[in-house]
Amino acid sequence: MPPHEGLTHLEQYKVEGSNVEFIGSNIDHSVKYNSAATEPAWQQDGGVGKTEGIKIWRIEQFQVIAWPPNRYGSFHEGDSYIVLRTFKASPDARELSYDLFFWLGKDTTMDEAGTAAYKTVELDEFLHGAAIQHREVQGSESRSFLTLFPRLTILRGGAATGFNHVETSETSLLRLLQITSDGGRGIIVREVDPTWESLNEKDVFILDEGEKLTSWQGKSCSPMEKMQAATAISEIVNERQGKAEVEVLAQTDSRSSIVVKALGGTAESKVSSVSSAPKHPSHSQEDRRPKRLFRLSDSSGSLKFDPVKNGEKVMQSDFKSEDVFVYDSGYQIYVWQGNGASQQEKAKWLKVAESYLRSLDGAWTTPVATVKEGREGLAFKSVIDV
Structure with missing residues (x-):
């Protein structure tokens, strides 16, 4: 049976009340269509898990597809991912240790979630059962997962909805990113509705208009949020080969109103004093x-x-x-x-x-x-x- 037969890819994964219980079902046979030894994703660089570092894959049409290293730490809420951390438990350890995560976005499909879960088991088998396996759900990530990245970035869309990575030529782009410090657990970057009502005084926001990036700093934001916003902007500019103008505005600056207006507000629009970011x-x-x-x-x-x-x-x-x-x-x-x-x-x-x-x-x-x-x-x- 080919991996896709009898399955409806676009059925959304219901996070609340779902059990990813597929043993013996069609999806169980589908994701085991190829054994761990013949899965191309596990053969990268002569076989994954042989050197220290992090590798990430996204589930696309039942396939395990390598995620670009320059996008590590960025995940789409419509997708499921597998993340492998290979490390030494101590400096003098002779054997490598493994943390193996499957991360489920809030809008991922049932098929993607099931494939990620079973491919995680398969990868553990490829690693001779040596991995600690983790199930992570968007919004409730463990400390072990969050510490893998300088910041966690959650973007909209996903493979099943035809998401395409933002290109330099998209001059009509209007995207708003919210940067917030999550109670000592790390920095979270979330794509939010591109409207002035999304702004608040507690956080930093990046207005992405394609050829221009504006950092809007709420008057009560933290220094860490400012620093991470600057780093995120630098990475976006590098992706676009330097073809983006950058401006940094504090909420108290008179020019900060240009961000509010670009997002549909007016000079009289009052942003919230409370952060809208969901808390872990x-x-x-x-x-x-x-x-x-x-x-x-x-x-x-x-x-x-x-x-x-x-x-x-x-x-x-x-x-x-x-x-x-x-x-x-x-x-x-x-x-x-x-x-x-x-x-x-x-x-x-x-x-x-x-x-x-x-x-x-x-x-x-x-x-x-x-x-x-x-x-x-x-x-x-x-x-x-x-």
Whole structure:
């Protein structure tokens, strides 16, 4: 069966209430049409995962397509991506370690999300099962994901909607980018509606008109936001081979009204004093869910998902080699796979984690990571009680 048969590519992925449960379905057979060993994307540069660094791929028509390195950190909300980080856990480590993410934009299609999830599993197999796998959903990215990039840029459109990268010749372009500092978690750049109502006093905005780029600095914006806006503008100018005029305006400058007018406002238009940028889920103790630990086991002959701890301290000794455990740290889900766990237990990790998240109010986009016994990584160890 060819990878596209029987599938409707443009069905939008419903982030709320979806479970990416495709095992045994048409999409399961489709994305496994080529084995990990024959997937061209994994053969780049003599085989991915052999040297330290980051590689990114976008899912396009069921294919894994390399994302241009000069666009690393930029993602489209209509797409799904795979991100591989290859690194040494310590300077003297003999073996390489891997963080393997699949990122789902809020408007990605069901087929793209499913393909990204299964191709992530396939890439882990190509890496001999050594990767820590992460599910990331737009707007709720984990700290592990955000720290991969100097800033995270979220743009509109996507492969399925016929998005084309902005070219220098597009002189009629009108695009507005919002730069905001997200509570110490990093800088987020978002494409927003090109209207004056999108402006606010707290953030920096870049008005992109093709041949001119204007940085509009809200009067209460941070120095970090100003710096990142300047860097973003510099990169855009470089992409356009220097063919763009640049102007920097503070909100208090008299000329700043030209930005408001270009976005449909007037001299009397009053911008908001409050940032409109969506905030990542809080990691404060007040907003944190109670810690919970569950065991996934088929030792009884049927697969069971049973609670182990609820609101109590979770210790390393609570995790047993013969099973899979789902650990809710309060703001991230970890699926811990014991070395002696059955293949059925390991295969159900995403289904079970997402089923658990659906049972909680407003928790669907919580980051999910699967870790393996003996290769847990620092992020997991930091949320285990000593």
